[in-house]
Amino acid sequence: MSKPIIEVAGVSKHYVLEHESRHDNLRDTLQHSARKLWRKVRWGTDFEKEEFWALRDVSFDINQGEVVGIIGRNGAGKSTLLKVLSRITEPTKGRIALRGRVASLLEVGTGFHPELSGRENIFLNGSILGMSRVEIRRKFDEIVAFAEVERFLDTPVKRYSSGMYVRLAFSVAAHLDPEILIVDEVLAVGDAQFQKKCLGKMQDVSRNEGRTVLFVSHNMGVVANLCSRAILLESGRVKDVGPVSQVVTAYVQSGAERLGETKWAADDATAGNSKMRLHEARIVSEGVVASDVRIDREVTVEYDFSVLGQSANATTSIHLFDKQGVWVLCSGPAKSEVLQPGRYRHSVTFPANFLNDGLYTLSIILITDVSNIQVLKTEAISFCVNETGIGREEYGGVMNGCVRPLLLWNAAAVSDLPKV
Known part of the structure; x- marks a missing residue:
């Protein structure tokens, strides 16, 4: 049996945050002088230190060709996990095995050199992925056509709008044959039509080309339609891994505190x-x-x-x-x-x-x-x-569906109906 294309075992990511203490009166200043002196000796700074674990003991496997959604609320650790998987930042603890080339689209500005043109950045990104110039040229026209930036191909990307930037960045990531494609919520930038186009491309590269896709989104309908499995993060830990419908339901119900x-x-x-x-x-x-x-x-x-x-x-x-x-x-x-x-x-x-x-x-x-x-x-x-019982009469079971309008019904014996 082949090994998973992605293995994550006990991964944790630790940060030390610095906070400057501020006090408005002499008493507070004197009261904290001893603490500031101790911090100076211990840490080499007057700032207070706070430990923050963005990820704690995260473990999962992903097989080739899977489309896996990573979901969770803001601050759950989704973006940190993708940065660790993309080798942008190193984990504090744990082990990651990636068996294939990785293309990442994490945020506007990642991966492109702002002073280079769109054309030059296509070749730069392809080289980073380990592709030859011949391979990049073979895909070049497809990339440009998908991104819809033909007129601005020789313009430095620092002059692109955020939508143009994302279109080209996604097109490069999706077309330059990575075995693993990692996409963050960045696709929320730009127009709805292109977002739909990107989702279709991710389905295509998974189903028809056997590539693996990791996808972060807050849109649970998109996650449910695009992904076969999902990973739910909460406070930097894996809360649930499994079929997408099961994990999405757990995620939505975990936020059942209602905010009117x-x-x-x-x-x-x-x-x-x-x-x-x-x-x-x-x-x-x-x-x-x-x-x-x-x-x-x-x-x-x-x-x-x-x-x-x-x-x-x-x-x-x-x-x-x-x-x-x-x-x-x-x-x-x-x-x-x-x-x-x-x-x-x-x-x-x-x-x-x-x-x-x-x-x-x-x-x-x-x-x-x-x-x-x-x-x-x-x-x-x-x-x-x-529920109030409206429209149920004697039926006490589950009423399926998203909407439940009271529609006008008519019931009559066939013998009472006029002949056509």
């Missing part, structure tokens, strides 16, 4: 950039903020955001997922608007007797110029639709 309202700090980098920023979001039912709503009541989602810097052709959308990560729906205003700098509120209402009972999470996206995603806030808020 969420507010983001002004300096939260995940909630905004220089163009748009998400401030707060809430679930409203029967006129009040709620994390639990009745199935027979309307549910309103509302959120506040800002347009920053200058006016923009802007819009927003919401994406709703059920407790198993199934993508129930997405919705947004029919048309974008030119919005002046300022704060705005969008809201949308689900009718009563529409959603099935159960837990739902909701992602919010802020967009400019139709398809440029500025902010993607996954799991922004969550809520639970509670």
Whole structure:
């Protein structure tokens, strides 16, 4: 039996964080002088030291041709694990065996030299992967066509937009024949059509070319459709490994604390950039903020955001997922608007007797110029639709499906129906 293409055994990654102590009065300053002196002697610095384990005793095997999702909440250790697997950083403890060439797409800016053109970076990346110039030339036209950057091929990549950068970086990683392809949430940058194209390419290289794909995403519907297995990380440890449906369900249910309202700090980098920023979001039912709503009541989602810097052709959308990560729906205003700098509120209402009972999470996206995603806030808020018995009558079993509308039914004996 062949060995796994990736073996991870007892891997841990340790960091030492430095914090500068600040005190506002003389008493506190004197009180901590002795501690600062001890730190100076012990560590060679006045800063406080904090130990942080990004990964703790992580172990798993992945076979050739598998597409494996790595999931977990922010800070769970997903990106650190991918950096360790990509040899960007060394583990503090443990052993990793990679039996094949690795191509990684972890974040915008990784792997490309900003002063070189797109053309030059294609050849540079191919050389890093151990490919000859002849091999790279054979794939060159495919790479450029997939990335859709023909006009800018001889422009330094430092002048590329984030979407152009990711398109070329993904195309290089996917086409230059690596045995192992590692992709982080970076595909959230750029337009939705190209994201779909990338997901199709990952399926293709796995099914038809036998390559192994490690994929990190907060979109559980994509993970469930793309991957056969999943690894759930929590606080740097492996909480679950197994079939994707099993692990996704465990992940969503582990976050079952329902957030009927969420507010983001002004300096939260995940909630905004220089163009748009998400401030707060809430679930409203029967006129009040709620994390639990009745199935027979309307549910309103509302959120506040800002347009920053200058006016923009802007819009927003919401994406709703059920407790198993199934993508129930997405919705947004029919048309974008030119919005002046300022704060705005969008809201949308689900009718009563529409959603099935159960837990739902909701992602919010802020967009400019139709398809440029500025902010993607996954799991922004969550809520639970509670059963009331509406529409059940005598049936007490599970009502399957994401939606459960009260539809108009007619029942009649055939003999009573008019002849056609």
